[in-house]
Amino acid sequence: MNRVFDRSALRGIGTLAQTMHVSAGGDAPLDRDNATLVYIVAGAAKLIARAAIDREQVAAFNFADDIVMVPAQGAHAYLLQALVDCELLVFPYATLRDAVQVDPAVLARLLDNCDNALNRCREKALVLGRKTASERIACFLLSMAARIGVASGAAVLLDLPMSRRDIGDGIGLTIETVSRQFSLLREDHLIATQGRSKVLLLDLPALKQRAGYLKNRA
Amino acid sequence: MNRVFDRSALRGIGTLAQTMHVSAGGDAPLDRDNATLVYIVAGAAKLIARAAIDREQVAAFNFADDIVMVPAQGAHAYLLQALVDCELLVFPYATLRDAVQVDPAVLARLLDNCDNALNRCREKALVLGRKTASERIACFLLSMAARIGVASGAAVLLDLPMSRRDIGDGIGLTIETVSRQFSLLREDHLIATQGRSKVLLLDLPALKQRAGYLKNRA
């Protein structure tokens, strides 16, 4: 595991950090006026962009060992909400950026992390702007499989920490459309569900087909 | 101007760079298998994510002095296309990241740049996922005003280098819907257009209203 904040890195910047425990459903109490960097020690969270109280977009789902860059409030408000109980390490972005200049290797890893987040966000933009409901669900499931999936023979088991509403807010659909798409995938035997949160991906190739990925892959 | 690659920075990394000239409409011939960092010396470009030949999302519009991080090809292909004739400075991302560790200040500015791109991408995700057509157009115009707008009394003049199709591909609408929304804004005297590319924003407060920004701003 190539953690951004390994023991030696933390020795230098640990004093800048603030440890937080946020219980499931709660908002991380972050500074709204300054960008913040949050290291998720344990748990799972969603970063939401809020345009109105009843209209929000999940900008990213994040899990243990992820680093989340939470923007300051601008035209819209950003909140980091815990999906399950979380342990967080919180840094003011500007302070951290300046402090880690004594350790360029850590800075480079921060850059890599930011680049990864940017790439995921761009994939999300493509999904939101140009994909159908069934493609969106397939993309979502495959992306979750890559991050928190557990191989189970030819299948992949997902234990999703987020609700159907969260999923919908993440891929720009309503809770009902998400539910209908799950039902279609079940009918076609691409997935099986168990309870509210467990999803078994039965046919990854077929899911990739539905995701609308490029045909001519390297 | 706080350029990322000022004279002293370029002295150290200039040898890594490749200069390119791309004429309007052309693709920058980048390495598809590795992430690339492009500094736009002059011109304007669009970064597109392609799901199919007839289905692409503009991930970002970029202008002179911008740094664009172009992902390697994954599930989808990314292309940097020139909107007008461009002069570019191209770096392999990984090589550059390692090389600039001798100059943490440059690394920190790269991180800031990446953070800005991430923030813009997240705003885009919110627009694509949760905004109506009229809100999207307003958001687009305001975002362009902030980047390439020229104050003209109380109004702001835009000389858009991209077509209606590009705009649509950027905010997830069809060319026809974009056109209809422009017509509505004209009827309501929020904008005036002149030729294909010039847009005069006549009423910024009203545009912000239509953009669906948060009411209770600090």
Next chain:
DNA sequence: CGTACAATTGAGGTACTTCAACTTCCGTGG
């Protein structure tokens, strides 16, 4: 075991898309 909430399913509405025709713009050549 019962309650509260999450998820599913159905019926009807709507915002945007698709398809098609027309108009404007603007570079080119007469």
Next chain:
DNA sequence: CCACGGAAGTTGAAGTACCTCAATTGTACG
């Protein structure tokens, strides 16, 4: 300078994918 032609943009009519509203079923927790 003006006329031409092709591309870009605009406008209209019809279709559809997704949303909204409403009722039912399922799930997890006390």
